[in-house]
Amino acid sequence: MSTLLSLLDAFDDLSQARDLRERTYVGLGDTVVDVGCGSGRAVGELVARGVRATGVDADPEMVEAAVSRWPGGEFHVGDATALPLGDGLVTGYRADKVLHVLPEPELAVAEARRVLKPNGRAVLVGQDWDTTVIDSDDPVLTRALIHARADGMPSPRVARRYRNLLLDHGFRDVTIEVHTIVFTGAVMLPMLATIGEGDWLAEQTARARDDRLFVAIPMFLASGVRP
Template sequence: MSMLQRLDAADALPGAAELRARTYDLLRLTPGSAVIDVGCGAGLAVSELSSRGFSAVGVDISTEMVEEARRRSPEADFRSGDAYALPVDGGFAGYRADKVFHELAEPERALAEARRVLAPGGRIVLSGHDWEALIVDSSYPALTREIVRARASEVTAPRAARGFRRLLAGNGFREVSMEGVVGFFGGYSFARGLVEAAVRLGAVSFAEAEIWLAEQVGDGGCVAVPQFLASGVV
């Protein structure tokens, strides 16, 4: 499954639209406000923010994603760029980054850039999964721990989301708040991705993976991931 397919599947999960809407609400934007969506992917959030009457700019490090976003929403503003060096001058009322900071080795640099592009009183909203805290219903707890540990090892900063509040407060943001939800990722398809990573890294054998995965087939499988949302003011 390609990255684009994974993003589309995640956006279609139960509760995903409501969670995106919550990040928009936390921005507390007024009509016409400029907002930047960092790590915009295929541009769904930019499209939804624009439909709410905001002036949205989407930025992504992947030129493939930017091209796809432009194809899907040709009227919107999408730019290739890096969270450490955004291709905009500033003056934004809102900064949003969803599922981005767990991929950053230097989150403080990204926050310094967020402060640069935000106007005084502008708001930042971060959201992301905690990849070390996956919840899996399994009869094989020891095997599950190895699988979860292996998947987390492929993420640059798997614990980033749980540290959002400390990160924002420690980098000059005021009025920091944080909340959390548990996102249900269903069973087999997401579980397969987890166990494939574990096999690839040598954390479990192919035979162990097959045994573990068989339990996740059908309606019996349950994999969920805690997700945290944090906001602050510059």
């Protein structure tokens, strides 16, 4: 868990990630649920702006970390497909880097519609795990490793479906954007270690040491309004 938290913190601290996070807050209104809240940063930032924000995450350890880090927020252990909220209670729904771990992400989008008030906004954010870009001396092996890593997830390519998922569930004014996060330092080595090992990882480690590492992750941001 500490490795995952460290990786999330490193990602969230990047100026590009902060800019993207700010973009996700637009139009969420004054009552927001953050699904897959992780360590709770988005909830904390929203609360600081006067928003009543609730974080939900399936991992009890993440929720425990969020409670300790952001005492002003409200956090619950819960399932993205069965949120601990009544119908039509929130003006904003935010799901950041979570739908790819769900076998049926469409159920989460149905939940978004259920808990949103009329004219409430849903925001979906995440990467398409097939589109990670890594500079390597062996691009063929790197491509195979990226696809293998993606295939080990329940819904690795759901981000390319965000727009259609929102449309399929009756959302209107649906938009989709792509924001690319670039990493050039050793902070990404724990993530790269989940993709490959041996000589491949040793090359990436050497690249990080020599300031030659390059990883680019396109992040897809979709939003829509509940009728």
